[in-house]
Amino acid sequence: MRIGLYEKCQPPQPNNILALSDQFISNDLNQQQSNTELLNLIQWPDNPLKELQYSNSTSPKQSQYHIVNKRAKYKVGETLEVLIMAKDHMARPKTYGGDYFRVKLHSPKFKAGVTGHVKDYRNGSYLATFLLPWPGEAQVNIRLIHSSEAVSVLKDKREKHPDKVFFHGYFESNGVSEVKECNLKVSGENVCEYKDPVTGEIWQCVKPQKLPCDTWIYHSMGSFRQVTNAVENTLLNRSVTNQDIPSTESPINIEAQSTINLTSSLSVCKTGQEPTQPSGYYYNDQWISLVCMGQHFPQPDDARACLRGKDIYMFGDSTLRQWFEYLEKFIPSLKRIDLHLNYQSGPLLAVDLDYGIVMRWRAHGLPLRTTKTLTSNLHYEAAHISGIGGGPYTVVVITLWAHFTTYPVDVYLQRLARVRKAVASLLFRSPQTTILIKSANTGYKTIYGSDWLSLQLDILMRAAFKGMAVTVLDAWDMTSCHYLPDNIHPGPPVVRNEVDLMLSYICPK
Template identity: 25%
Template sequence: MDKISNEEYLNVSHVSNGLPNGTPKPINLILNSSIFENVINLPNITKEYNMTVTSAKYSTLEFVNEPEVGKNFTVRIHARDGLNRSKTHGGDFWMAFLQFPSNHYYASTSAQVQDHQNGTYTVDFFIGWPSAVEVRITLVHPSRATKVLDLIMNLSYPPRMFWNGTFINQNNQTAHTLCYMAYRGPQFWKDKCQYVNRRALGDKTGLVCEKPPDGFGCDSMVKYSTAAHLIDGLFRVIGNACGCVWLFDKDHYMQKMKPEIIDMVQHLGSQYAILDNITKTLPPCNSHFQHGVGFWRANYWVSMVCQPKQGYKFGAKVGECLRNKDVYFLGDSTTRLWAFHLSTVLKAPMNKMDLTNHTFKFKQYFEHFNLNITFRFHPQVLGSKVVDLQNEIYEVDVIDDLQSIDCNFVVVISPWAHFAQWWKDAYVERLRLLRASVERLKARCPGAQVILKSPHVREHGDMYSQLRTSDYILFKLKEMMEDVFRDADVYYVNIWDLNNAFKGKKSVHMPPEVINQELSILLSYLCTDA
């Protein structure tokens, strides 16, 4: 396609699957915002400064100690720029991996990188196999790129999620208008249709739509679909306006340092006996807030935090553990995968199954275990599916409606995959309100079990998509989630490192061997006596 201007890019005539006729173009809404002044004023953003950006090629590794089975192996990263000069400040986003350097046996681990804010970074790996390790360090984003992403996350304007709202009036006539998430409060939403749930979103966040023509009320909206080309267009405008998109091209994104293979300290006797003795002394998985330290051994994730059970293969044990329970999975499609896989694990006939629209909701009943499994997708979905408003319900409202004498509730919450484009303060407020609903549930039902599932790494598109769904943004969502729920009465299933260390390609929908290991951690919290 020939190069076109920012305004032309947002003209729906350039998009084969554009919005229906009558949909307003949001060009003025986008271009008249304050984001461009803020982004353009970011210092040293143009490409003439690219040699001063952190370079994986010139950065170096220091091995603080020798790798030894059953102990931590510390690696220090010394960041340097494209002119081979030491960096004196932090902010780079690194990912760190160890793997067994052989094609005949697979073992790997990942660890989070500690930023010392002086150009050095430290990684502590747990060594879970003998012989040798291959150290792999990747510079996902240099600090200048993370500054851009932080800036975008912290701006409340302009809107950066768009939908096409469909209205049907009493005469069965149809109209379409532009809808978007707005963050600055009702005083900025005059003369627009407002769809606000203050218990779930607070006072400043809501879905806002341009008013439909005469003859249509705001309450006549029946469905919406994601205006993906407008979202893509907005972030192309942002990337071009700030002159910063080069920071996300192939030369600056996912820069890999040269792998290094290191032989380990060897011990007499079985190396795995050392690991077995360590894992046997681990506590059961009953602490509410634990980290995700562990390693992959073949197709199994070996936790070094607690003792997860691999009993997910045995349906009867899982069914007995969940007998008489009402299990709710509230979140996105990654949460839906958990619900579907759990149903498969049970290996029991379903007596009732409501799959009216299984993408957004379903309910299953297993009479043999008197077990209900329900999945509900959160509102404001971004994707290819048309969303019927009748299928929408906020997690807060589902949780507040849970009423039972027995209170045998299990609730899994995981709001992340569709929130990478949210304004930071709005996302944090949403998490706080979600936590408040969990606290109300625990006050009614002290025995209810609530599980919080973390985000994980995923696949990404072109360099413009990095501005809205980067793994750096997902990691920041994870940190916000941990900050809000840290002392809450919930079990935290941190699957970041488990997914990051997996040998296969990263995807928002990870393969069954990963989902099974995630479920084993979930069931280790729920089935302490199984």
């Protein structure tokens, strides 16, 4: 299931979201109202049971699904409907909704896959609907990512325990060193607070006993706090998380239609295009976009020619660093310049002098799960964007989600507001700048980072940038229906297709 495919999470009509986007950078008096409207986009059914019990939770082994009105033959362009019936561990039908299923139609033979739309009837039954985009064999796959009971745990811990992931601050001066806990907010009276002069972002550390606050030199990931009890742990156990729902359904057969070509009417890839549902599909291990005329760049020279003269800025997490790494490896003439900095946080720089290509990646600002790195090298993405001149040869790629899944949603909304404002300013002064937003991708499956938590943030991100002259690259779809197992860092075939999609927008036909 891709972002926004759960009907209960469907965003409002485009005009309404554009109004929300305008409110998103409004003054403080309107911010609370704006946030409330945005939060309505991610409403999820509450679990009606007062006490969570494993036996009452949704069981992937007991749940079932079947194809509605199955036929011997289908045709490309038609839709397929699948009814999912959730049951608990005692094989009793569930009477309420809120389970998080992810669904795909796929073909191992053709290395093909497409995500489906899930409608929650809120009575224990769900309807999955699939577009049939390729001719030949296809089979349904339904996975229970989290039961509704597990979602309740994720939601509760997200809001009540934002410190379940914490960080270390390293203070050093004149041979004295101390390590203290840091986070967006730390408890206690003796606190060091650091406010970014450009964005206003705040970071806090427990005050050292012997050293002043301005001796904060390094930052690193700290550790994880146990915030779940025994029952909650059973609901999030691997045996009931990300598990296939069994079925006796045989594959379906799809025939080609001479009058149907799903991509014939697509326009070139250009800024501001809205992802469709689905936004594309895999066939022969290549992503076929249903949004625009996506291209593929099979040879290094193809990608190199596309990037000629481009000044590329990438701000985000390690899933975006994979794109930098792919291009650096794929284009031999693109050479890394060793800046002698922490690789995990960057900045990283690669150049092609003959073709005038400059490509940078750096991690977004705190919070950031990384190994020990100089705080002076950790810059907030909105501050950097504010310092970019822009223009027709400038490309800015942003992703912001993976390191925010453990925090209350309000924290993410504040960050999005600042980034959106910086992007809006950049486009105002240099409207020909190419701005690309990489969506979240699948892979997280724990209390410290879950696909459900990522889904919630990605819905908000899409709403925040709706109506702007930016493009959302739908990595969620591209990681949801590939044959490779879920991984927060997807495998080479997925990354290749993601980068090809990015290049399609940088160099439209």
